[in-house]
Amino acid sequence: LIGEAEAFTGNSLEEVEAFRIKFLGKKGLFNQYFSEFKNIPNEQKKAFGQTMNQLKTTVQDKVDTLKASLETTEEEGVYGDLTRPGDAIQLGSRHPISVVKNQIIEIFSRIGFDVSEGPEIEDDWHNFTALNLPEYHPARDMQDTFFIQTNPDVLLRTHTSSVQVRYMEANKPPIRTISPGRVFRNEAISARSHCFFHQVEGLYIDKDVSFADLKQTLQHFTTEMFGKSKIRLRPSYFPFTEPSAEVDVYWGLETETDYRMTKGTGWLEIMGCGMVDPNVLENCGIDSKEYSGFAFGMGIDRIALLLHQISDIRLLSENDLRFLNQFKSAL
Numbered sequence: 001l002i003g004e005a006e007a008f009t010g011n012s013l014e015e016v017e018a019f020r021i022k023f024l025g026k027k028g029l030f031n032q033y034f035s036e037f038k039n040i041p042n043e044q045k046k047a048f049g050q051t052m053n054q055l056k057t058t059v060q061d062k063v064d065t066l067k068a069s070l071e072t073t074e075e076e077g078v079y080g081d082l083t084r085p086g087d088a089i090q091l092g093s094r095h096p097i098s099v100v101k102n103q104i105i106e107i108f109s110r111i112g113f114d115v116s117e118g119p120e121i122e123d124d125w126h127n128f129t130a131l132n133l134p135e136y137h138p139a140r141d142m143q144d145t146f147f148i149q150t151n152p153d154v155l156l157r158t159h160t161s162s163v164q165v166r167y168m169e170a171n172k173p174p175i176r177t178i179s180p181g182r183v184f185r186n187e188a189i190s191a192r193s194h195c196f197f198h199q200v201e202g203l204y205i206d207k208d209v210s211f212a213d214l215k216q217t218l219q220h221f222t223t224e225m226f227g228k229s230k231i232r233l234r235p236s237y238f239p240f241t242e243p244s245a246e247v248d249v250y251w252g253l254e255t256e257t258d259y260r261m262t263k264g265t266g267w268l269e270i271m272g273c274g275m276v277d278p279n280v281l282e283n284c285g286i287d288s289k290e291y292s293g294f295a296f297g298m299g300i301d302r303i304a305l306l307l308h309q310i311s312d313i314r315l316l317s318e319n320d321l322r323f324l325n326q327f328k329s330a331l
């Protein structure tokens with residue numbers, strides 16, 4: 001019997017179960033033989049007991065091994081070999097542009113701004129005309145444009161101010177929105193400028209919005225973004241804002257206590273801003289006698305370069321893993 005049990009090979013769980021019942025079931029061979037125990041002469045009882053035990057373990061071991069291997073083959077059909085060690089997953093890292101963009105979005109969402117997006121391919125109205133840049137306006141040359149088609153013009157947006165136009169056309173004040181996105185300018189590519197980059201522009205429109213509100217908002221932003229920081233506003237010109245200003249942040253040695261600004265280089269321009277020109281409000285269907293507002297726009301790439309001490313803007317779009325892997329610990 002032990003020999004028979006050892007030789008058994010079952011091809012399915014049912015066969016193995018039948019084998020088990022045949023030997024170890026209530027009316028199985030084991031019990032049948034064991035019921036003879038009382039009739040065995042005393043001097044043979046020990047040997048008989050040992051043999052019976054051996055039979056029981058042999059059958060039980062056989063059942064266990066066969067069952068285990070049949071169960072895994074059945075599972076394997078569905079899941080593959082579950083006992084194989086897993087393959088390590090290659091974790092990526094967030095792109096520095098995304099890291100900085102998310103930080104900016106978070107700062108402005110905490111003070112009530114929502115996030116708006118629009119198309120990268122724009123028409124003339126949303127990129128220029130509605131923003132107080134009529135045809136032949138010389139300021140159109142401020143932003144070298146990639147045209148996809150002329151008459152009627154279809155172009156790659158040169159700023160995300162176009163999204164603000166769309167937002168004003170679709171929403172009534174009060175408006176508080178930031179528009180992150182990729183923009184394009186027909187410029188020579190160098191370590192400092194690229195033909196595409198990323199912006200976050202902001203727009204706030206309500207009753208009685210003043211220049212003081214703008215300045216306070218920007219100071220709040222730079223403090224959250226760069227730590228305790230000094231800003232200054234220099235008068236500037238944009239067709240869609242009046243008055244307009246350029247915002248500089250002080251990247252100096254006296255702020256060295258803040259790890260984000262250790263490499264001091266003095267005043268650095270980080271964005272443009274101003275009070276939305278009443279013409280722009282009217283173009284977008286907002287009554288400029290009732291409402292006023294401010295707008296600002298900054299380049300994400302430029303800020304990412306500053307914060308992470310990156311010396312060449314081209315690194316941001318080359319997808320070199322040796323560069324990107326350095327941001328594994330960034331959020």
Ligand code: PHE
Nearest residue numbers: 159161272273274295296297
């Ligand atoms: N749209 C401007 C640019 O791309 C930035 C800006 C936005 C300036 C809003 C003022 C107000 O350069």
